[in-house]
Amino acid sequence: MSTVDYSRELSVLDTKPALRELDDLISKPLETKPNKKFYIALSITLSMLSLLVIGLGLTFYYGIGMWGNNNPVGWAFDIVNFVFWVGIGHAGTLISAILFLFRQKWRTGIARFAEGMTIFAVMTAGMFPLIHVGRPWLAGYLFPYPNQHSLWVNFTSPLLWDVFAVSTYLTVSLIFWYVGLIPDLATLREKTTNKIKKAVYSTFSLGWRFSNRHWQNYEMVYLILAGFATPLVLSVHTIVSFDFAVSIIPGWHTTIFPPYFVAGAVFSGFAMVQNVLIIVRKIFNYEHIITLDTLEKMNKIMLLTGSMVGYAYAMEFFIAWYSGMEAERFTFLNRALGPYAWAYWIMITCNVVSPQLFWFKKIRRTIPVMFVIAIFVNIGMWFERFVIIVTSLSRDFLPSSWAYYKPTYVDAMILIGSFGFFFTWILLFTKALPVVSMAEVKAVVDGAQPSHKEHM
Amino acid sequence: MSEKILYSFSAIFDSPDQVSHAAEKVVELGYTKFDVHSPYPLHGMDSAMKLPPSKLGYVALVFGLSGMIGTLLSLWWVSAIDYPIVIGGKPLFSFPAYIPIVFEITVLSASIATVLAMLFVFFKLPNNSHPLHGTEYMKKVSSDKYGISIQAEDPKFDEASVRKLFESLQAREIYSIYWDNEELTHKHKIFEPKFITFLFVVAIISSGTAYFTLNKLMYMIPFNWMMDQPKQSAQQKSLVFSDGFGMRQPVAGTVARGFMPYEFKGQPDVAGEKLVNPIPISKESLKLGQVKFDIYCSPCHGYHAEGDSRLRGQFPNPPSLHSEKVRSWSDGRIFAVLTEGQNIMPSYATQLSVDERWAVINYLRVLQRALNAKETDLQ
Numbered sequence: 071m072s073t074v075d076y077s078r079e080l081s082v083l084d085t086k087p088a089l090r091e092l093d094d095l096i097s098k099p100l101e102t103k104p105n106k107k108f109y110i111a112l113s114i115t116l117s118m119l120s121l122l123v124i125g126l127g128l129t130f131y132y133g134i135g136m137w138g139n140n141n142p143v144g145w146a147f148d149i150v151n152f153v154f155w156v157g158i159g160h161a162g163t164l165i166s167a168i169l170f171l172f173r174q175k176w177r178t179g180i181a182r183f184a185e186g187m188t189i190f191a192v193m194t195a196g197m198f199p200l201i202h203v204g205r206p207w208l209a210g211y212l213f214p215y216p217n218q219h220s221l222w223v224n225f226t227s228p229l230l231w232d233v234f235a236v237s238t239y240l241t242v243s244l245i246f247w248y249v250g251l252i253p254d255l256a257t258l259r260e261k262t263t264n265k266i267k268k269a270v271y272s273t274f275s276l277g278w279r280f281s282n283r284h285w286q287n288y289e290m291v292y293l294i295l296a297g298f299a300t301p302l303v304l305s306v307h308t309i310v311s312f313d314f315a316v317s318i319i320p321g322w323h324t325t326i327f328p329p330y331f332v333a334g335a336v337f338s339g340f341a342m343v344q345n346v347l348i349i350v351r352k353i354f355n356y357e358h359i360i361t362l363d364t365l366e367k368m369n370k371i372m373l374l375t376g377s378m379v380g381y382a383y384a385m386e387f388f389i390a391w392y393s394g395m396e397a398e399r400f401t402f403l404n405r406a407l408g409p410y411a412w413a414y415w416i417m418i419t420c421n422v423v424s425p426q427l428f429w430f431k432k433i434r435r436t437i438p439v440m441f442v443i444a445i446f447v448n449i450g451m452w453f454e455r456f457v458i459i460v461t462s463l464s465r466d467f468l469p470s471s472w473a474y475y476k477p478t479y480v481d482a483m484i485l486i487g488s489f490g491f492f493f494t495w496i497l498l499f500t501k502a503l504p505v506v507s508m509a510e511v512k513a514v515v516d517g518a519q520p521s522h523k524e525h526m
Numbered sequence: 527m528s529e530k531i532l533y534s535f536s537a538i539f540d541s542p543d544q545v546s547h548a549a550e551k552v553v554e555l556g557y558t559k560f561d562v563h564s565p566y567p568l569h570g571m572d573s574a575m576k577l578p579p580s581k582l583g584y585v586a587l588v589f590g591l592s593g594m595i596g597t598l599l600s601l602w603w604v605s606a607i608d609y610p611i612v613i614g615g616k617p618l619f620s621f622p623a624y625i626p627i628v629f630e631i632t633v634l635s636a637s638i639a640t641v642l643a644m645l646f647v648f649f650k651l652p653n654n655s656h657p658l659h660g661t662e663y664m665k666k667v668s669s670d671k672y673g674i675s676i677q678a679e680d681p682k683f684d685e686a687s688v689r690k691l692f693e694s695l696q697a698r699e700i701y702s703i704y705w706d707n708e709e710l711t712h713k714h715k716i717f718e719p720k721f722i723t724f725l726f727v728v729a730i731i732s733s734g735t736a737y738f739t740l741n742k743l744m745y746m747i748p749f750n751w752m753m754d755q756p757k758q759s760a761q762q763k764s765l766v767f768s769d770g771f772g773m774r775q776p777v778a779g780t781v782a783r784g785f786m787p788y789e790f791k792g793q794p795d796v797a798g799e800k801l802v803n804p805i806p807i808s809k810e811s812l813k814l815g816q817v818k819f820d821i822y823c824s825p826c827h828g829y830h831a832e833g834d835s836r837l838r839g840q841f842p843n844p845p846s847l848h849s850e851k852v853r854s855w856s857d858g859r860i861f862a863v864l865t866e867g868q869n870i871m872p873s874y875a876t877q878l879s880v881d882e883r884w885a886v887i888n889y890l891r892v893l894q895r896a897l898n899a900k901e902t903d904l905q
Contacts, residue, residue, distance in 0.1 A: 089565065089670030130748045207749060214604065222609045225601055226616055226623035231630075238630040242637045249641055257565065260668040276645060276652035277659060280667050282549075282575060284649055285567035290580035291644045298586075298633045309626050512670075513566035520546040520570055 083179075083358055086516045092359075096504045096511070097258055099354055104501055107353070115493040122487020125480050126201060134204045136480040143463045143475035148202035149313075150455045151488055154338070155195030156236065156310055157331075157451065158492075160303055161339025162188025163243060166250075167299035170292070176367055178510040179360045183350065184343050185247045186505070190495040191342075192240045194488050199232065201484075228312040235309040242302055246295050249288075252278050253509040307335045314458065321401040321462030324389065330382035337375035337421070338451035341444035344368050346496060348441050350505060359506055362435055369434045372447065376425030379454075383422065397467055409474055410461045413453050420450025530704035533657035535688045536675035537697035538666050542568055545672035548695045549574040552674060555691065559680040563658075563667035582648065586640045593635030597628045655709045663701045675703070788875070794862035801858030805884040807891075815889030818882050822874055823890075831893045842870060847890060848897050857887050 087095075104112075128136050139146045162184035169177040200206035212233045214223045223230050256278035259271035278284070311327035344365060351360040390402040405414045424446045427433045434440065465472045499505065512518055539545040542564070549562050553576050562571055572579075605611075606618040616623060645651045658664050658675065667673040676688050685702075692700050715721075743749055758764060764772040781787065790797035805811050820829065828834035831847035838844065845852075852860070864883045867873040878886065895903075 093669050133748075205748070220609070222604045224613055225605060225627060226613055226620055228626075231626040234627050234630040238634045241634060245637055245641050253566070257668045260665045272654050273652075277654040277656060278651070279656060279658055279664070280563045280565060282562040282564060282568065282571045283577065285564070286572045286577055287580045287582055287644055287648055289567050290582045291640055294583060294586045294640055295637055298637050301629075302633050305626065305629060312626070509566040518542065518566070520542040520568060 083361065083511070083515060087358065089512050089515065089518070092512055092515070093257060093261065093508055095355065095359075096506050096508050097261060099501055100258065100504065101262075108497065108501065112494070112497050115490045115497060118486050118490025119494050120487075120490075121483040122491055125483035125487055128480050129201060129484070130205075134202065136478060138475055138477040138481055140473050140475060142466060142471050142473050143460055145202075145459050145463060146475055147477055147481040147485060148198050150452065150459055151485060152195050152198035152202075153310055153331075153455045153459075154452050155191050155198070155488065155492070156307065157335035157338045157455075158342045159188040159191035159195065159239070159243070159339065160307060160332070160335035161343045162186070162191070163239075163246075163299050163303040164336050164339065165343070166246060167296040167303065170296045171300060174367075175514050176361075176364045178514050179356070179364055179506055180343065180347055180368075181510065182247075182250060182507040183347060183505045185243065185250065186499050186503075187339075187343060187346065187496065188243045189240065189247060190492050190499070191339075192236065192243060193495070194492045196236055196240065197488070197491070199236075228309065228316045231309045232313055235306045239302060239306045242295070242299055246299055249291065249295065250507055250510075251503065252276060253280065253288075254504050254507060256280065257508055258504070304332055307331045314462075319462050319466055320395070320397040321405070321458065323398075324386065326382055326385060326389070330379070330386075333375045333378040333382065334451060334454060337372060337379055337425075338448055340368050340372050340375070341447035341451070344372070344444045345441060345448070348437055350500065354500075354505070356506060359511060362437075365437070365440065366434045369428045369440055372425050372444070373428040376421060376428075376447065380422035383418070401462060401465070404465055405457055405461045408461065408465065410457065410464070413457050413461070417450050417453040417457050420446040421454060424450070530707060531710070532678040532685075533703045533705050534675045534677045535683075535685065535692070536658075536661075536663045536673055536701045536703055537692035537695070538663065538699040538701075539672045539674070539695075540698055542672055544696065545674060546571060546574050548674050548692075548697075551691070551695060552676065556682055557676055557680050559677040559683075561675050561677075563664075563673040563675065565667060565669055565671075568672070582640055582644055585643045586636045589639035590632050590636030594628055594632040596635075597631040598624065601627065655706070657703055657705050660706075661701065661703055663703060666699075671698075786880070788865055790862060791866065794859060794866065794868075797862035798856045798859030801856075801861055803857040803861075803884050803887060805881060805888060807888050811885045812889055812892060814882065815885035815887070815892075818878055818886050819889050822877055823886065826871070830897075831890060832897075848894055853894050853898070857884070857891075860887050860890065 134148075137147065139148075165177050165184040166181045166188075170181075200209050203209065212223065212230070214225075252275055255271050255275035259268060259275050262268050262271060308328035308331065311331035314322035315324060315327040317323060347360055348365070351357050387402050390398045393399075405411075424443050427439075427443060433443075460475050464475050537548070539548060545562060545564065546568065549571065552560050553574070562568070562575060564571070601624045602619050605620075610618050612618065663673055663675070674692075676683060689700060744751070745753075747754055758766075758772045760773050762772045763770050767774070790800065819831075823831070824835065826833075826835050826837055826844035827847055828838075828844070833844045833846040835844060861883055863871070864878065864886065865873060865875050874883070
């Protein structure tokens with residue numbers, strides 16, 4: 071993908087597979103019938119998804135009074151889940167765009183999958199702001215369009231910025247993903263013998279011809295898209311953090327939020343990508359494509375972002391004390407020692423303490439251990455959003471309006487169901503499209519590029 | 527049309543080095559209508575093929591900038607011209623608050639435009655009827671081989687020399703690729719039965735969905751704009767209360783705010799003795815009394831209380847208020863008449879508040895005095 075001299079670097083893939091073998095291996099899940107394990111996994115995720123359907127049905131029929139949200143805590147699981155899932159999505163764009171700009175070739179094995187996860191995670195996330203307005207079928211009013219009421223939306227509101235940021239993010243991620251898929255779909259088109267599949271692949275590959283006159287422009291567009299997606303991904307979580315930072319609630323009204331949220335998003339996103347990829351590489355025998363080196367590099371990024379998040383927690387406390395503002399000081403002491411102290415300490419343990427284990431090379435390279443740590447990171451990052459949103463709201467300026475928030479069973483159903491929704495898409499994705507980019511991986515196999523020596 | 531038309535001569539190579547060298551050679555020999563095919567982009571191929579730099583960057587620049595300026599202009603028009611509402615004390619055109627949206631739309635328009643331009647304008651895709659499709663050559667270059675294809679259209683094209691060139695470059699295989707006659711002669715008709723059926727199905731589905739959504743779905747819970755609410759309306763029958771009334775009587779002895787009950791119902795003489803006019807005579811109260819008198823009293827009693835209204839001559843004649851009887855009544859006695867009515871005159875308690883009734887009485891005293899002035903008034 072770049073003009074870097076490959077000979078000086080470690081090869082991305084463990085072995086030097088023949089290009090044809092790579093095609094066969096990557097397209098194998100698409101050509102074989104799903105086995106029993108797949109159906110068991112699918113039945114689990116579909117059961118979780120049905121919880122979501124029931125939870126949403128109850129919510130729409132009876133209203134959001136079915137949730138635990140109470141008077142001071144008007145934002146709870148709905149927004150916690152939204153921020154959590156948007157954050158999960160960020161790793162995908164980071165891998166596909168930012169690492170592309172930095173010419174990190176190890177990204178090729180995981181980029182497609184991570185981009186897919188971005189799209190599914192943003193879809194899951196996008197659901198929550200819609201359902202939390204209570205009547206999501208009226209969500210069209212969120213978009214500014216000339217209407218007979220002569221009304222316009224409030225362009226100065228962070229909540230509206232969010233609408234633009236998340237929908238742009240989803241659209242650009244989809245485009246990026248699709249542009250990456252076109253050559254692979256064309257490869258599949260040439261490979262398949264099934265007539266229906268051939269028609270589908272022909273349609274979606276648009277008749278791609280592997281022409282180098284095209285590749286040249288294609289690489290340019292890929293670079294441009296990566297260049298756009300990089301500031302975009304940073305802007306999305308920045309704007310999500312503005313939902314809080316622009317308000318005046320103690321614990322929300324801080325300028326540290328944008329970088330702190332972005333670091334947290336990358337942190338949780340990498341944990342999720344790592345978890346899912348460990349399973350995928352095992353099941354589909356991609357161990358030599360998604361190598362241990364790749365996983366180790368992901369763990370290093372988790373260590374870095376985890377430490378940034380830990381620093382942000384410390385800095386929040388310092389600034390609360392340094393600001394001299396009583397309400398701010400109280401909020402932070404209340405987080406660590408108040409009624410939600412259990413959530414705060416779960417967050418600290420999972421987010422700050424557990425990734426520090428990645429300082430040890432042995433742990434970075436032991437798959438079961440890193441898998442467990444990444445699960446902890448995801449739990450911790452979910453609790454981070456819970457701590458930020460719920461503790462700040464439950465005890466704000468006016469002690470007479472303080473209240474303790476408790477989720478209801480509908481909240482729990484929707485949370486579990488959102489995982490079902492996400493993983494159902496992931497499972498269908500693994501069987502419907504190549505989860506590793508064939509064109510990109512082939513390009514980084516040793517000897518796949520001209521050596522540019524004077525020959526003959 | 528039975529003879530096939532040659533599209534190109536194509537050669538397959540095993541290694542990227544070979545194809546890169548071959549491309550250089552082809553350019554050197556002056557061929558222009560040729561292409562290199564490889565399963566992934568080959569580094570340095572653009573310089574080997576002597577391709578000009580990609581122009582797609584300009585597309586991104588133009589559409590990104592116009593998206594940015596367009597968004598900024600529309601935000602300005604919406605917030606400062608069409609719908610000027612001050613929010614949060616910010617100026618109507620608050621640029622810093624528009625940065626996020628302007629940025630998002632810039633990225634969105636540039637990304638979409640660049641990709642669409644690449645696929646549909648630069649590459650002229652979708653094109654599944656290209657002669658290279660469905661060939662063995664395409665199968666190979668899509669997976670693990672590298673190929674060069676020199677088109678028959680090229681001015682320097684000559685079957686023998688191209689074949690010789692490929693052989694000298696140690697090509698593994700050489701294919702001659704032909705146009706598909708059927709595709710060349712095939713004409714798409716609008717009125718094909720398949721297309722008509724497709725249109726028909728689309729029409730049925732879209733109109734059916736629109737009908738269902740607008741006429742059925744919008745009247746179902748929970749989509750019905752909260753029309754169905756579990757609450758008791760004022761005139762509805764109640765299932766909760768034994769008397770069946772949705773509206774309840776107030777608790778006995780309830781007094782509405784500002785409305786003290788009238789104690790002397792049916793006892794105008796007692797009222798005349800007990801009630802005292804609490805409103806002192808002042809310019810304001812007389813003014814108020816005049817306004818209210820002209821509205822409520824004058825239609826019968828006349829503007830001067832002489833009973834000289836348009837109703838004079840009816841039965842019973844509206845009485846003059848300058849009679850000895852009325853003049854000798856106390857304020858309280860008149861108040862009783864205004865409150866309860868008398869003979870054919872109805873109660874004015876709902877039209878005139880307590881204070882207004884007293885003000886009307888004050889004004890009436892002025893009218894009476896005007897017709898029966900005393901000597902002392904002249905001094």
